[in-house]
Amino acid sequence: EAQVTQNPRYLITVTGKKLTVTCSQNMNHEYMSWYRQDPGLGLRQIYYSMNVEVTDKGDVPEGYKVSRKEKRNFPLILESPSPNQTSLYFCATGTRLSPYEQYFGPGTRLTVT
Amino acid sequence: GQQVMQIPQYQHVQEGEDFTTYCNSSTTLSNIQWYKQRPGGHPVFLIQLVKSGEVKKQKRLTFQFGEAKKNSSLHITATQTTDVGTYFCAGQNTPLVFGKGTRLSVIA
Numbered sequence: 001e002a003q004v005t006q007n008p009r010y011l012i013t014v015t016g017k018k019l020t021v022t023c024s025q026n027m028n029h030e031y032m033s034w035y036r037q038d039p040g041l042g043l044r045q046i047y048y049s050m051n052v053e054v055t056d057k058g059d060v061p062e063g064y065k066v067s068r069k070e071k072r073n074f075p076l077i078l079e080s081p082s083p084n085q086t087s088l089y090f091c092a093t094g095t096r097l098s099p100y101e102q103y104f105g106p107g108t109r110l111t112v113t
Numbered sequence: 114g115q116q117v118m119q120i121p122q123y124q125h126v127q128e129g130e131d132f133t134t135y136c137n138s139s140t141t142l143s144n145i146q147w148y149k150q151r152p153g154g155h156p157v158f159l160i161q162l163v164k165s166g167e168v169k170k171q172k173r174l175t176f177q178f179g180e181a182k183k184n185s186s187l188h189i190t191a192t193q194t195t196d197v198g199t200y201f202c203a204g205q206n207t208p209l210v211f212g213k214g215t216r217l218s219v220i221a
Contacts, residue, residue: 098161
C-alpha cells in the first residue's frame with residue numbers, strides 16, 4: 001500500500017530539547033516537503049527537497065533543519081524548539097514530473113511548553 | 114512575496130445547495146492545485162490545473178483556472194454531507210503557497 005508515514009503522531013516536549021520528526025514514503029517519490037498548519041494561517045511550507053541531497057527553504061524555515069540522505073526519508077529537526085513551533089506538521093511527497101500533486105502524511109501534532 | 118487569497122473563509126450550506134470557493138493570486142501562476150482536508154484529517158489532492166482558461170470536472174466538482182492564470186475556482190453542485198471539510202488551493206511558484214482555505218459545513 002502506497003503511504004507516507006510520520007512519527008511520532010503526537011509529541012509534547014519542553015523548550016530547548018532537540019527533537020526529530022521522521023517522514024518516510026514507499027512510493028519512490030523524488031519530491032518531499034514539510035508544512036506546518038496553524039489556525040488562521042493555513043498551510044505553510046517549511047522546507048522541500050527535489051531529490052536526494054537537495055533541499056531548499058520554503059516560506060518559514062527559521063528554527064528548522066532537514067536532511068535528505070535517502071530517497072524515502074526526509075526528517076524534520078528542531079534543534080532548540082520554542083513554544084511558537086507548537087503546530088500541526090505534515091510531510092508530503094510528489095513525483096519529479098508532478099511534484100505538486102502531493103500525497104500527505106497523517107500529521108504530527110507538536111506541543112512545546 | 115507571493116500571496117494566494119482564498120474566499121470565503123467559511124461557508125455553511127443546506128444539503129443540496131451549491132458551493133463555490135475562489136482563489137486569487139498576486140502573481141501569475143504556473144499551475145494551481147486543489148486539496149480537500151476533512152476535519153481531523155490530512156490534505157488530499159483533488160486536481161491540478163495548468164492551462165489558461167482550463168475547466169475540469171470530477172463528478173459534482175468543477176474546477177476553473179482563469180485566463181490570466183491568477184485566479185481559480187472550485188464549484189460543488191448539490192452539496193452532500195460527505196463534502197464537509199476545508200478546501201485549499203495551492204499556487205505553484207517557488208515556494209509553493211497555499212491559500213488559507215474555505216471551510217465548508219453542510220447542514221442535512
